[in-house]
Amino acid sequence: MEMHEIRYFLAMCEALNFRRAAVRCNISQPALTKGIQKLEEKLGGQLFRRERNLTHLTDFGRLIRPYLEEIQSRTSAAQSAAHDFLYLDKAPLNIGIMVSIGPLRFTRFLSEFQRDNPGIELWLHEGTLEELSEKLMSGAIDLAIMGLPQPLGGRFDAMHLYAERYVAVFARGHRYEGSNQIPFSDLVTEPYIDRLSCEARALVLKQWELHETELVCTHRSHRDDWVQGLVLAGFGMAVMPEFSISAMGLKSRVLAEPELSRNVSLVSVAGRRFSPSTAKFVKDVKGFRWTPPPGP
DNA sequence: TTCCCACCTATTGCAGGGGT
DNA sequence: ACCCCTGCAATAGGTGGGAA
Numbered sequence: 001m002e003m004h005e006i007r008y009f010l011a012m013c014e015a016l017n018f019r020r021a022a023v024r025c026n027i028s029q030p031a032l033t034k035g036i037q038k039l040e041e042k043l044g045g046q047l048f049r050r051e052r053n054l055t056h057l058t059d060f061g062r063l064i065r066p067y068l069e070e071i072q073s074r075t076s077a078a079q080s081a082a083h084d085f086l087y088l089d090k091a092p093l094n095i096g097i098m099v100s101i102g103p104l105r106f107t108r109f110l111s112e113f114q115r116d117n118p119g120i121e122l123w124l125h126e127g128t129l130e131e132l133s134e135k136l137m138s139g140a141i142d143l144a145i146m147g148l149p150q151p152l153g154g155r156f157d158a159m160h161l162y163a164e165r166y167v168a169v170f171a172r173g174h175r176y177e178g179s180n181q182i183p184f185s186d187l188v189t190e191p192y193i194d195r196l197s198c199e200a201r202a203l204v205l206k207q208w209e210l211h212e213t214e215l216v217c218t219h220r221s222h223r224d225d226w227v228q229g230l231v232l233a234g235f236g237m238a239v240m241p242e243f244s245i246s247a248m249g250l251k252s253r254v255l256a257e258p259e260l261s262r263n264v265s266l267v268s269v270a271g272r273r274f275s276p277s278t279a280k281f282v283k284d285v286k287g288f289r290w291t292p293p294p295g296p
Numbered sequence: 297t298t299c300c301c302a303c304c305t306a307t308t309g310c311a312g313g314g315g316t
Numbered sequence: 317a318c319c320c321c322t323g324c325a326a327t328a329g330g331t332g333g334g335a336a
Contacts, residue, residue: 033320300334301332303331307328308325311322315321316317316318
C-alpha cells in the first residue's frame with residue numbers, strides 16, 4: 001500500500017467526488033481513479049460505490065477508513081518528530097557523566113547551552129568509565145564527560161575541557177586546616193574514606209604501601225555524596241577532585257608530593273557522524289571558556 | 297564497499313472518449 | 317455538462333555490472 005494511495009482515499013472520503021478529490025490532491029482525476037483502483041485491488045474489495053452525484057463509501061470502505069486515517073496520522077507525527085529532531089526542537093541529547101565528576105564546573109555551561117538551545121532536551125546518564133564506554137559504543141549515549149588519568153585508547157576521540165587537581169577533604173576543625181597543602185606522607189596517618197569509583201583510587205592507595213603504613217579505612221562507597229557526608233560527620237578524610245566537592249562546610253587542601261590531577265574531557269566515538277543536537281553541543285563546548293581567566 | 301552508469305520496469309499524469 | 321475509464325508518453329525507481 002502506497003502513501004499517496006492512502007492520501008487519495010482519504011481525500012475521496014471527504015470529497016465523495018473523483019474530480020474534487022483530485023483537485024485536493026493536486027493530481028489529475030484519472031490519476032486519482034487509478035490510485036483508488038490500485039488500493040481496491042490491493043485490499044481486495046470496492047471502497048467506493050460510483051454513482052455520479054451519489055458516489056459514496058461502501059461498507060468495506062467504511063471499515064477500512066479508520067485504519068488508513070490512523071496510518072496518515074502516524075505518518076504526520078513521524079514527519080513532525082523528524083522535523084523537530086533535525087531542526088533542534090524537542091531533540092533529545094544523551095550525555096554520559098562519569099560518577100566522579102561533580103556538577104560545579106558544568107552549571108554555567110549547561111545554563112548557557114539551555115538558554116541558547118531551548119529545543120534540545122538534555123538527558124544525563126551517570127556511569128563508570130567502563131559503563132559509559134559501553135554506552136557510547138552501543139549508541140545509548142551520544143557523548144560522555146569523563147575524567148581521564150591517561151588518554152583513552154580504542155575507538156574514542158577525547159576533547160580536553162579542563163584539568164583539575166586532587167585535594168584532601170576534611171571536616172571543620174581538622175588539623176589540616178592549618179596547612180596550605182597536604183603532602184601524601186601526611187595523609188597516610190589519617191583514617192581514610194575510600195571512594196570506590198575514583199579513577200585515581202589505585203594511585204592514592206599505593207601511597208600507604210609506599211610509606212609502609214597500615215591503611216585505616218573507616219568506610220567505602222561508590223557515592224561521592226555519601227563520602228562527603230561521612231567526612232563532614234568526622235569519620236575520616238577523603239581524596240577527591242577539587243571540582244567534585246558539593247557538600248557545604250567541607251574543607252579541602254591541595255595534595256602535594258606528588259601533585260595529582262586529571263583531565264576532564266568530552267568523549268565521542270571516533271568516525272561516527274554526530275546528530276544535529278550532538279553537533280551543536282560539541283560546537284558550544286568548543287566555544288566555551290572552560291578555564292576562567294585568573295581573577296584580580 | 298561505494299559510486300556511477302546503462303538498461304529495464306513500474307508509476308504517474310495527460311488527452312481523449314464513452315456513458316448518463 | 318458531468319463523471320469516470322482507457323491508451324499512451326514521460327518520468328521515477330530498481331537492478332546489475334564495472335571502476336575506484
